[in-house]
Amino acid sequence: MPVLRALSKVVKQTLLGSPGCSCQPLTVAVRNISFSPRQVTSDASFHSVSFSETDHPKVLITGGLGQLGVGLAKMLRKKFGKNNVILSDIRKPPSSVFHSGPFIYSDILDYKNLREIVVNNRITWLFHYSALLSAVGEANVALARSVNITGLHNILDIAAEHGLRLFVPSTIGAFGPTSPRNPTPDLCVQRPRTIYGVSKVHAELMGEYYHHRYGLDFRCLRYPGIISADSMPGGGTTDYAVQIFHDAIKSGKFECNLRPDTRLPMMYIDDCLRATLEVMEAPVDTLSMRTYNINAMSFTPEELAQELQKQMPELEVTYDVDHVRQAIADSWPMNFDDSNARKEWGWKHDYDLPELIQTMLNYLSSETRVARAN
Numbered sequence: 001m002p003v004l005r006a007l008s009k010v011v012k013q014t015l016l017g018s019p020g021c022s023c024q025p026l027t028v029a030v031r032n033i034s035f036s037p038r039q040v041t042s043d044a045s046f047h048s049v050s051f052s053e054t055d056h057p058k059v060l061i062t063g064g065l066g067q068l069g070v071g072l073a074k075m076l077r078k079k080f081g082k083n084n085v086i087l088s089d090i091r092k093p094p095s096s097v098f099h100s101g102p103f104i105y106s107d108i109l110d111y112k113n114l115r116e117i118v119v120n121n122r123i124t125w126l127f128h129y130s131a132l133l134s135a136v137g138e139a140n141v142a143l144a145r146s147v148n149i150t151g152l153h154n155i156l157d158i159a160a161e162h163g164l165r166l167f168v169p170s171t172i173g174a175f176g177p178t179s180p181r182n183p184t185p186d187l188c189v190q191r192p193r194t195i196y197g198v199s200k201v202h203a204e205l206m207g208e209y210y211h212h213r214y215g216l217d218f219r220c221l222r223y224p225g226i227i228s229a230d231s232m233p234g235g236g237t238t239d240y241a242v243q244i245f246h247d248a249i250k251s252g253k254f255e256c257n258l259r260p261d262t263r264l265p266m267m268y269i270d271d272c273l274r275a276t277l278e279v280m281e282a283p284v285d286t287l288s289m290r291t292y293n294i295n296a297m298s299f300t301p302e303e304l305a306q307e308l309q310k311q312m313p314e315l316e317v318t319y320d321v322d323h324v325r326q327a328i329a330d331s332w333p334m335n336f337d338d339s340n341a342r343k344e345w346g347w348k349h350d351y352d353l354p355e356l357i358q359t360m361l362n363y364l365s366s367e368t369r370v371a372r373a374n
């Protein structure tokens with residue numbers, strides 16, 4: 001019975017730990033006891049990957065072809081060098097993305113493939129962006145559960161086993177109707193009513209658990225709805241705040257799928273990506289928590305339309321409410337309290353509503369001019 005004896009030894013070590021250490025070394029990686037391919041060698045340990053702060057990290061971004069990943073890769077490549085940042089997804093990249101730096105196929109549900117990528121490329125930082133967003137998730141709960149929860153488990157195990165610094169974004173959607181909504185603090189009741197929200201609370205808690213239990217360097221920000229000009233949103237509740245700009249420029253008309261008085265926290269993409277890098281670079285002793293709210297502004301569709309109409313008085317906005325999205329929005333924070341992020345690691349947003357509008361209009365109108373000229 002040598003196998004059983006070995007198993008019982010691993011279980012004992014897992015449960016009891018070593019004296020004088022509050023977190024477990026990664027010799028006790030979670031899947032060990034099932035003899036899965038996740039078994040790590042007995043000499044593996046959390047600190048086995050040496051990454052000096054003066055070196056550039058070797059970065060992997062999962063789900064990188066969505067609204068946020070390409071911008072994140074661009075920013076990180078500027079800072080750490082093109083070849084040190086690998087973008088991955090399960091979709092075929094447009095040629096501009098494919099030629100702008102390393103891209104590989106990676107399905108986060110394929111654990112062995114993920115491990116191969118991390119090992120072969122000596123990855124040290126992982127930004128885990130793959131997810132199904134709120135509205136798409138409600139339309140396909142089984143897939144959302146698999147990608148957002150099973151996929152996250154793969155990522156956590158890989159990150160823990162290979163000593164990675166791991167960033168996982170959470171969201172305003174991690175709160176629900178019983179949370180304080182105006183403002184919503186970092187620590188309060190979290191009872192979301194979407195599979196997206198449930199999976200994000202799960203991610204926050206699992207990441208924090210792995211941090212305390214195994215010493216995983218897990219860092220997480222709860223993003224508001226993100227607004228970007230050069231990438232489209234992937235099926236969320238806050239998508240209207242991007243679409244309005246495109247429709248305004250294209251046709252001068254916009255039909256909004258949320259009620260005019262629906263207040264939600266929002267942020268321009270440059271602020272979001274900068275916050276992500278800043279929290280990843282924050283010295284450990286500045287972080288009293290591992291999950292922080294970040295915020296920039298908060299508005300309703302009516303307020304956004306009115307501000308936009310100051311620049312485009314001819315814009316016509318009508319409303320045709322999507323009841324699934326509206327119910328989700330009505331359960332989310334109206335304002336986000338991000339005072340801990342501001343106090344502890346110096347978070348500060350650059351874009352308020354007027355700057356956001358000007359930046360979006362400048363970008364989209366110059367794109368339209370270029371398209372017309374070609």
Ligand SMILES: NC(=O)c1ccc[n+]([C@@H]2O[C@H](COP(=O)([O-])OP(=O)(O)OC[C@H]3O[C@@H](n4cnc5c(N)ncnc54)[C@H](O)[C@@H]3O)[C@@H](O)[C@H]2O)c1
Pocket residue numbers: 062063064065066067068069088089090091106107108109128129130131132133147151169170171172222223224225226227232233234235236238
């Ligand atoms: N965009 C926002 O407003 C916002 C707000 C809060 C949090 N976030 C979070 O930020 C992250 C990135 O958001 P986004 O807007 O870019 O999302 P997105 O929906 O635009 O992109 C997600 C990407 O994940 C990929 N993906 C799906 N299944 C996969 C799988 N099995 N393996 C690998 N990749 C897979 C998709 O192909 C897609 O490119 C997500 O985790 C999201 O929850 C986004």
Ligand SMILES: C[C@@H](O)[C@H](N)C(=O)O
Pocket residue numbers: 133134135170171172173196223224225226235236237238239
């Ligand atoms: C808020 C965020 O998580 C995403 N944009 C959604 O609406 O689902």
